[in-house]
Amino acid sequence: xxxxxxxxxxxxxxxxxxxxxxxxxxxxxxxxxxxxxxxxxxxxxxxxxxxxxxxxxxxxxxxxxxxxxxxxxxxxxxxxxxxxxxxxxxxxxxxxxxxxxxxxxxxxxxxxxxxxxxxxxxxxxxxxxxxxxxxxxxxxxxxxxxxxxxxxxxxxxxxxxxxxxxxxxxxxxxxxxxxxxxxxxxxxxxxxxxxxxxxxxxxxxxxxxxxxxxxxxxxxxxxxxxxxxxxxxxxxxxxxxxxxxxxxxxxxxxxxxxxxxxxxxxxxxxxxxxxxxxxxxxxxxxxxxxxxxxxxxxxxxxxxxxxxxxxxxxxxxxxxxxxxxxxxxxxxxxxxxxxxxxxxxxxxxxxxxxxxxxxxxxxxxxxxxxxxxxxxxxxxxxxxxxxxxxxxxxxxxxxxxxxxxxxxxxxxxxxxxxxxxxxxxxxxxxxxxxxxxxxxxxxx
Amino acid sequence: xxxxxxxxxxxxxxxxxxxxxxxxxxxxxxxxxxxxxxxxxxxxxxxxxxxxxxxxxxxxxxxxxxxxxxxxxxxxxxxxxxxxxxxxxxxxxxxxxxxxxxxxxxxxxxxxxxxxxxxxxxxxxxxxxxxxxxxxxxxxxxxxxxxxxxxxxxxxxxxxxxxxxxxxxxxxxxxxxxxxxxxxxxxxxxxxxxxxxxxxxxxxxxxxxxxxxxxxxxxxxxxxxxxxxxxxxxxxxxxxxxxxxxxxxxxxxxxxxxxxxxxxxxxxxxxxxxxxxxxxxxxxxxxxxxxxxxxxxxxxxxxxxxxxxxxxxxxxxxxxxxxxxxxxxxxxxxxxxxxxxxxxxxxxxxxxxxxxxxxxxxxxxxxxxxxxxxxxxxxxxxxxxxxxxxxxxxxxxxxxxxxxxxxxxxxxxxxxxxxxxxxxxxxxxxxxxxxxxxxxxxxxxxxxxxxxxxxxxxxxxxxxxxxxxxxxxxxxxxxxxxxxx
Numbered sequence: 057x058x059x060x061x062x063x064x065x066x067x068x069x070x071x072x073x074x075x076x077x078x079x080x081x082x083x084x085x086x087x088x089x090x091x092x093x094x095x096x097x098x099x100x101x102x103x104x105x106x107x108x109x110x111x112x113x114x115x116x117x118x119x120x121x122x123x124x125x126x127x128x129x130x131x132x133x134x135x136x137x138x139x140x141x142x143x144x145x146x147x148x149x150x151x152x153x154x155x156x157x158x159x160x161x162x163x164x165x166x167x168x169x170x171x172x173x174x175x176x177x178x179x180x181x182x183x184x185x186x187x188x189x190x191x192x193x194x195x196x197x198x199x200x201x202x203x204x205x206x207x208x209x210x211x212x213x214x215x216x217x218x219x220x221x222x223x224x225x226x227x228x229x230x231x232x233x234x235x236x237x238x239x240x241x242x243x244x245x246x247x248x249x250x251x252x253x254x255x256x257x258x259x260x261x262x263x264x265x266x267x268x269x270x271x272x273x274x275x276x277x278x279x280x281x282x283x284x285x286x287x288x289x290x291x292x293x294x295x296x297x298x299x300x301x302x303x304x305x306x307x308x309x310x311x312x313x314x315x316x317x318x319x320x321x322x323x324x325x326x327x328x329x330x331x332x333x334x335x336x337x338x339x340x341x342x343x344x345x346x347x348x349x350x351x352x353x354x355x356x357x358x359x360x361x362x363x364x365x366x367x368x369x370x371x372x373x374x375x376x377x378x379x380x381x382x383x384x385x386x387x388x389x390x391x392x393x394x395x396x397x398x399x400x401x402x403x404x405x406x407x408x409x410x411x412x413x414x415x416x417x418x419x420x421x422x423x424x425x426x427x428x429x430x431x432x433x434x435x436x437x438x439x440x441x442x443x444x445x446x447x448x449x450x451x452x453x454x455x456x457x458x459x460x461x462x463x464x465x466x467x468x469x470x471x472x473x474x475x476x477x478x479x480x481x482x483x484x485x486x487x488x489x490x491x492x493x494x495x496x497x498x499x500x
Numbered sequence: 501x502x503x504x505x506x507x508x509x510x511x512x513x514x515x516x517x518x519x520x521x522x523x524x525x526x527x528x529x530x531x532x533x534x535x536x537x538x539x540x541x542x543x544x545x546x547x548x549x550x551x552x553x554x555x556x557x558x559x560x561x562x563x564x565x566x567x568x569x570x571x572x573x574x575x576x577x578x579x580x581x582x583x584x585x586x587x588x589x590x591x592x593x594x595x596x597x598x599x600x601x602x603x604x605x606x607x608x609x610x611x612x613x614x615x616x617x618x619x620x621x622x623x624x625x626x627x628x629x630x631x632x633x634x635x636x637x638x639x640x641x642x643x644x645x646x647x648x649x650x651x652x653x654x655x656x657x658x659x660x661x662x663x664x665x666x667x668x669x670x671x672x673x674x675x676x677x678x679x680x681x682x683x684x685x686x687x688x689x690x691x692x693x694x695x696x697x698x699x700x701x702x703x704x705x706x707x708x709x710x711x712x713x714x715x716x717x718x719x720x721x722x723x724x725x726x727x728x729x730x731x732x733x734x735x736x737x738x739x740x741x742x743x744x745x746x747x748x749x750x751x752x753x754x755x756x757x758x759x760x761x762x763x764x765x766x767x768x769x770x771x772x773x774x775x776x777x778x779x780x781x782x783x784x785x786x787x788x789x790x791x792x793x794x795x796x797x798x799x800x801x802x803x804x805x806x807x808x809x810x811x812x813x814x815x816x817x818x819x820x821x822x823x824x825x826x827x828x829x830x831x832x833x834x835x836x837x838x839x840x841x842x843x844x845x846x847x848x849x850x851x852x853x854x855x856x857x858x859x860x861x862x863x864x865x866x867x868x869x870x871x872x873x874x875x876x877x878x879x880x881x882x883x884x885x886x887x888x889x890x891x892x893x894x895x896x897x898x899x900x901x902x903x904x905x906x907x908x909x910x911x912x913x914x915x916x917x918x919x920x921x922x923x924x925x926x927x928x929x930x931x932x933x934x935x936x937x938x939x940x941x942x943x944x945x946x947x948x949x950x951x952x953x954x955x956x957x958x959x960x961x962x963x964x965x966x967x968x969x970x971x972x973x974x975x976x977x978x979x980x981x982x983x984x985x
Contacts, residue, residue, distance in 0.1 A: 058850040059581050059777075060857040061935040067857075070864045070936060079856040082863060082880060085726035086758045095756050096628050100847030103585045110841060114594025118602070125599050128828075135516040137550055139591075145568030146561035148584050153781035153901065154574075155913055156564035157967040162782040165560055168505050171984040175544050180985050184783070187640040190828045198683070218828045225801075225824035226647075229654050229685035231918075266689075273536040299539055323590075324615045325600035325829030326640065327785030339981070345783065349985075350977035352969040353962075362977040368643070368679035373688040378679035380643045385781030395505050395553045396515040399545045404518070407529065411521045414528035428807030433533050449607045454611070462601055485522040 059102045070077025122458040122487050126437045126478025128189065128216050128267070128318045129328075132295065133482050135396045138319045142389045152345075152381060156360045162384060164228045165275040165360035166347040169391040176394075177311040178304025179333035183344035186330030189314025190219045193261070193291050195343045195377055196310045200259035200287045202376070203341045207232055208256045210249065213239035214266025217467035223261075240467060241268040241439055244277060245480065257286040259310075264292055264303065268464075268476065269437035270430045271300055271402065289340075294318055294331070296435045298406025310334050319393030320386055329386035340366060343377030358397040362368045405481060409436035412488065413479040419492040420477075425499055429474060437478040439464070439471075442499075446475040447497060456494050458487070502563075504985050505556050509546040515553055537545075563968060564782070565912045571938050573865075575915035575927025576674070577724060578752050578774035580854075585845065586778065586838035595837055600829040609814045616813035619805045619830055622789075622840045629843075629851070630751075630768045631761025632791030636800050637831040642749065643676040644826070645769030645788025646716070648801065650684035651823045652767055652792060653714045653743050655675065655799040661823060662741060664713030670699055672722045672919040677747060686713060693921055697725040697877035699733060708740055718747040719763070720754075722919045723876060724884040724927065734764025743767060743796075751775040752931070753859055753882035756852025766793045772839040779838070787835040788790045801826045857932035858883040861939060865928050868943045871948035875923045884929035886922055897953040899924045901960035905952070908966045909945035 062070075074081065083091075101109075123131050141154070142148065146161060153159030153166075166184045173182035186192040197209050209227070211220060211234060223234060226363030235252050237245055244262065253260070260281045265271045278288040287309040292300075293439035295317050303311045316322070327459045334342050340363065349364035368375040397405060413436045417428050425443035442449060446463035480487065521529065532538065548556070560901075565572065574578040590596070594614060602611045609616060623635040631952060639645035650667070657664045667681040671690045678688040679851065689707055694700040699717075708715075720726045727733070729946050737744050746765035752775045754760075760768045772778045780786070798821040806816050859882055866875065866885035876886040889899040903913030903926070915927040930939060942958035952959065964970065 058846050058854040058932060060853060060932045062857055062860075066785045066936040067860070071859055074860075074863050074867050079860060081858075082859045083757050085725075085728055085880065085882075086754075087728075087731055090731065090758050090762050092756060092758055092762065095848035095851065097625060097848035097851075098844070100845055100850035103845065106585055106588065106841055106845045109844065110589035110618075110837070111592060111594075113614035113618050114504060114589075114592040116617065117594045117598050118611035119594050119597035121611070123599050125601050129599050129600060131597075131599065133518055135550075137516070137554055141554065141557040141561075143587065144558070144561040145582075146564045146566045148779045148781050149567035149579075149784045150564045151572065151574055151579060151780045155907065156972045157566075157904070157964050157969055158570075158907055158912060159563075159782075160562040160969060161562065164502065164504070164563075165557070165782075167983075167985070171504075171506065172545065174984045187644060187785070187832075188828065190825075191640070191644070216828075218825060221802075221825040223829070224791070225651065225826055226683075228824075229651070230683075246959055250916050251606070263959055271533065271537050275536075297539070297543060301535060301539055305540065321596040321834070322599050323596050324598040324612065324833040326827075326832035327787075327835055328832075339983070346983060348664075348977035348980070349982035350973045350980065352972050354970055356969050358969045358972050360972045360977050362974065362983075363981070365978075368675040370675070371679070373678035373682040375675070375679040378643045378647055378676050378683050379641070380674075380676045381641050381784040381786060383781075383785045384783035385779070386785055388782065391505075392553060392557055395546050395548060395556070396550060397518075397545060398514055398547050399509075399542050400514060401516070401518065402545055403518075403539075403542050408518065410519055410531075411529045412525050414531045415521070415525040418528060431597035433537060451606050454605075459599070459602065459605070463605070466604055482518045484519075485525055488525075 067091060121147060124461045124491060125459050125461045127476060128314055129322060130478060130480050131322060131482055132317050132480050134319050137396060138389050138392050141392050147388060150387055153361060156358065163347050165388050165391055166384065167359045169387040170347060172391060172394045173331045173333050176294055177333045178302030179311050179335040181339045182331060182333040183342055183346050186332050186344055187329045187383060188326065188328040189291060190222045192312035192330030192332045193219050193432055194222055196289045196312050197223055197259060197261065199310065199341050199343060200289060203338060204258040204287065206256050206258040208235060209258055210235045210237065210252050210260045212244050212262040213237045214268060215261060215263045216267045225376050241429055242270055243272055246343040249277065250280060253284045253286065255281060255285060257284055259287040259289050261289045262291055265296055265435045268430060268439050270432045271433040271435055273306060275306045295409065298402040299410060305420065315390050318390035319455060320389055327383060327386055329383045329390055341376060344379050345382050385485055408481045409479060412483060413438060416479050416488045423496050423499060436480060437476060440475045440477055442473045442475060445472055452498055453494055457466065458491055460491065502559055505546045506985050508548050508552055508556060511547055512516040513549055515548060515550040533929055560759060570910065571934060571942055572912040573914050573928045573930045574912060575929045576749055578929060578931055580777050580931035581924060581933035582777055582779040583842065586841045588684055589841045590834045590837040603815050613813055616805050618837065618840055620807055620813050622836055625843050626770065626789055626791060629755065630791050631759030632768055633794045634797045634800060635789050635791045637789045637803050637836050638827040639788035639790055640827060641784060641786045641831050642771040642788040643680055645790045646676055646680035647684055648790045648826050649745055649767040649769055650680055652796050652799045654684060655823050657713055665711050667713055668707055668715045669919050670717060673716065673718060674722060674749060677716045697723045697879060698728050701729050701732060704733060705736060708736055708742065712740065712742045714743045714745050716745040716747060716758050718749055720750045720882040723886050724881040725879055726882055730763050749774060749881060753855060755855040757855060758846065761793065769795060772835060776839040777842045778835045785832050785835055787832045789826060799823055861930040861934060864939055865930055865943060869946055872947055884927055886927045888922060889924040889926060892953040895953055895957035897960050899926050899956045902926065902949055904963040905949045905960060906945065907964040911942055911945060948974055976979045
């Protein structure tokens with residue numbers, strides 16, 4: 057089975073056209089000494105056997121547990137129409153829209169995606185998407201270095217610790233210095249920030265809500281960055297934009313984020329969706345594909361990949377980035393998701409998540425020895441400080457069918473007793489109550 | 501011309517409903533964010549019904565050419581059929597509903613044994629397919645794989661105390677190669693191609709100085725030709741402690757016939773969205789797993805899936821020489837499920853057969869069109885062939901015009917103006933999943949176009965005529981910069 061339609065007659069006729077007698081002759085340019093005898097792999101199996109194997113593998117995963125883990129990746133509800141539409145072969149079996157006359161579907165959908173990201177973040181321009189929130193943040197940092205010709209980046213301590221590590225990997229060989237503000241579940245330390253900001257600072261990076269769930273108004277930080285000629289970069293959670301003041305209003309120059317919560321399944325880490333938006337002044341330094349509106353020969357409105365002079369296929373080693381693709385199908389899902397959600401829907405959904413999280417916080421706060429550690433408002437995720445090791449507690453609750461949250465000790469040794477808990481609209485009151493009473497029971 | 505979804509919006513209209521807070525929970529709805537933190541206005545998303553959304557995006561989809569609807573011989577992109585079983589397995593609840601942080605909990609790996617086994621087994625199969633010692637599945641695209649590979653190479657040289665500042669890249673290479681090398685911190689030196697389409701060996705020898713970290717090659721090259729000097733290149737490179745990087749864009753030409761590892765390559769990336777038939781999605785998501793030889797294993801990104809003596813799968817984070825995190829988790833997992841499904845469905849014999857017919861189909865097109873279009877190089881090609889519009893140019897008909905004329909014939913155009921070293925290049929990659937009848941219809945269309953270029957060259961400027969829109973004004977798009985609604 058290889059999905060090849062050729063009959064033996066087809067094959068022989070085609071070989072005769074070429075004037076060769078066997079398929080093997082077509083590989084004559086490969087040196088004899090390097091010819092492979094046979095791949096050490098089992099022969100192909102039928103579709104049913106493949107399905108059985110994969111189905112069995114999928115059953116070795118504990119996906120049916122009630123999940124209170126977030127950490128930047130959330131178990132939101134996905135409307136059926138998202139799957140239906142993104143499963144259309146016309147979308148998912150097309151390539152990058154290089155030929156605009158036969159790719160208006162993909163191009164218009166990306167244009168709509170860019171528009172929605174601009175509306176969500178308040179920014180002027182968004183690109184066609186990046187691989188994920190982490191690589192989008194890395195690209196934002198590299199863009200700031202390019203734009204300012206300065207070598208230093210200041211990172212707030214509330215940034216997702218995995219993204220923080222990714223920044224190190226990608227900047228290590230580029231003579232870029234990363235400076236970290238101390239971790240704090242609450243506000244960024246302005247005094248320390250002021251002491252680090254110099255004329256060598258390219259950008260300040262912040263996450264809002266931060267990794268610990270706390271929301272912050274960072275308008276004054278943007279002002280401090282700008283006063284030093286540095287750019288302000290924020291990584292944001294798109295669903296929270298339904299309730300939180302936009303990063304543009306807080307003075308951001310570059311806004312990035314993980315779009316998984318916009319209609320993409322968790323799928324064990326991907327594919328996800330990085331979004332990337334800038335103020336207009338920075339558009340020519342922006343990485344990634346961009347779709348623009350134009351007209352055809354007859355004046356009809358249409359869409360096309362544009363501003364390509366930034367990109368690798370033209371600029372090669374001088375390009376703004378090496379990125380060649382985007383996450384078009386994921387961006388399409390996000391666009392459909394946001395269309396289904398609509399203007400009122402996003403606000404309502406964000407409100408539901410926050411309300412449920414506040415309910416949960418209030419219940420946990422009543423347990424003796426348990427404290428909500430966030431010192432400022434949160435959205436749908438918060439830190440529980442426990443009278444015991446958080447990893448122990450999570451392990452104890454798994455047999456009860458729930459994943460209690462993410463124990464922060466893994467990345468912050470000083471937070472061994474802290475648990476990061478996320479609530480989405482999918483978590484029912486009954487599930488929250490069961491979680492609360494299970495914790496209560498354990499701590500007795 | 502269709503409306504934007506925003507233009508279909510009617511104030512107050514709604515589509516789907518989401519769960520609402522319970523009565524007890526609603527008591528907490530009064531907790532509001534302080535003014536400094538709160539949104540100042542609702543986000544202007546479209547107000548439409550679910551049916552509006554269904555119709556809008558269904559209509560949009562119909563404006564695309566895709567593999568499902570059209571022959572799509574886009575060179576270097578391997579637009580082969582995307583089997584539906586792969587969609588079904590990727591959507592299984594036990595995969596789709598799995599949170600990526602689960603294995604980071606204490607004993608959390610026990611919660612994700614199926615997913616980890618899939619990653620581990622895919623790594624193993626890719627090692628066999630390419631002849632490498634280890635794989636990371638984390639890179640989320642081909643270009644991401646390139647960058648990862650170069651970071652591995654940088655780590656290797658640093659560990660050995662080598663000072664290497666440059667990377668050699670053939671002038672026929674894809675633009676991502678030099679762009680990735682630059683972002684990895686390297687200076688790029690271009691190596692010329694000789695008159696037969698191979699790397700210019702004499703030039704290579706001169707350029708291979710002690711400061712060269714790696715040679716990045718695509719094999720077969722972007723000209724669709726197998727690099728006949730490859731064993732000599734590998735020997736020269738290794739004698740200089742220069743590593744050989746394999747851009748896997750064209751791996752569909754080699755499965756079961758030769759392995760990059762056996763040819764001397766030290767680092768490999770594969771494009772699973774090309775070779776292993778995961779859908780292109782209109783420009784992603786793809787996946788670009790990277791394989792390495794033994795000497796580079798210590799540098800692989802964090803984390804690595806391993807199997808213990810009891811047959812349990814676990815994630816190794818403790819890797820002191822690792823380049824670190826290149827992605828948050830384990831790669832584009834749902835894309836990798838599709839690749840794994842394809843690998844075991846075809847098996848060793850099926851993969852080899854796919855390669856054989858991919859190469860047969862490309863040569864068939866080449867042989868049939870040779871009398872009408874100039875060949876870039878007169879040689880047996882691998883899985884794709886590069887022709888040029890040079891003959892038609894004499895009448896003023898360019899590769900772009902031929903591409904647009906093909907649309908009117910009901911075919912997606914080939915890749916054009918790439919490789920950049922071929923004047924008026926047209927690169928055709930039919931893949932193994934196209935039948936002889938389809939190829940024959942395509943060849944007839946190309947011949948009609950060649951004849952039309954002779955007889956009526958002026959007719960091309962208007963093409964395509966059969967699509968909803970005609971040729972677009974790209975200059976206007978770049979000048980006007982209307983990038984959102």
